């Protein structure tokens with residue numbers, strides 16, 4: 001273990017500041033024994049509309065329910081932060097640990113765009129260490145780049161937009177040697193876990209005090225509309241995020257919807273299996289098209305595809321009402337479009353549309 005010392009990573013103003021405190025949380029922490037019965041503290045409308053009270057700021061019930069789905073007895077509520085999407089967790093990590101103009105992040109392009117957006121908002125320098133030719137991290141280059149002013153190193157596994165899982169053991173080994181926080185964005189991990197039970201770093205969390213794992217309700221769980229993201233980390237790191245988050249960051253509606261979604265875990269498992277099978281079928285079919293140059297192997301619910309003429313394919317699909325993601329400007333992704341795996345019908349429509357594509361002579 002490198003000399004990981006959280007107190008030296010937290011921005012001094014964040015360490016000094018007092019968080020917002022509600023009368024209700026002060027009451028709960030105060031002289032016990034008396035139940036809070038008459039709530040005249042928060043200027044809510046007292047008449048019951050179903051939503052007239054502020055929601056639980058620390059989402060106790062939902063966190064307990066999420067913990068039962070993970071079945072890792074070492075993990076507690078103190079290891080879990082819930083945000084308005086994982087994007088909120090990314091933003092708060094930058095704000096908590098990166099001094100504007102100084103505290104840098106390391107990203108590994110091609111990768112998810114929000115790390116860079118949040119870093120730019122915070123005015124945090126960005127150090128880029130491209131993935132290697134095998135699309136795995138270049139650890140020698142990472143170690144060289146991860147100097148004392150770097151605070152956060154982002155790994156995205158499976159990586160967006162390339163789709164491949166990053167070897168979890170190698171990330172853990174890097175975390176042991178790094179002084180800052182190692183963020184592993186596992187937004188697509190459920191698709192990898194369907195094939196590889198050891199894909200996630202979550203079981204390693206309690207061994208690695210500088211590990212932060214991001215997961216989300218937006219992908220396999222099918223709840224992008226409710227905005228619900230998870231950050232798993234040591235209780236000390238989670239306490240920092242809780243300290244600076246907006247007090248009521250998750251609405252009661254979102255918390256309730258997330259609880260409901262977790263009641264359908266069997267269905268989720270089935271849908272993930274269907275999507276993985278559809279992905280592999282799509283990969284096969286796409287690979288046989290004469291104007292497809294390469295289909296990247298994927299551990300997620302999308303395929304990165306390199307076309308001879310990506311711009312022409314993109315506009316052909318758009319003319320048929322099919323929207324895909326143009327990633328051709330991303331480093332190492334020249335000529336590439338990212339195709340999300342849809343329902344079987346949608347995938348059939350995609351293939352039918354591509355079958356009608358005629359490359360320019």
Ligand SMILES: *Cc1c(COP(=O)(O)O)cnc(C)c1O
Nearest residue numbers: 085086087112160187216218229
């Ligand atoms: C989709 C995605 C997310 C999800 O973000 P939410 O804010 O939770 O919807 C996070 N990371 C990556 C890499 C993604 O592709």
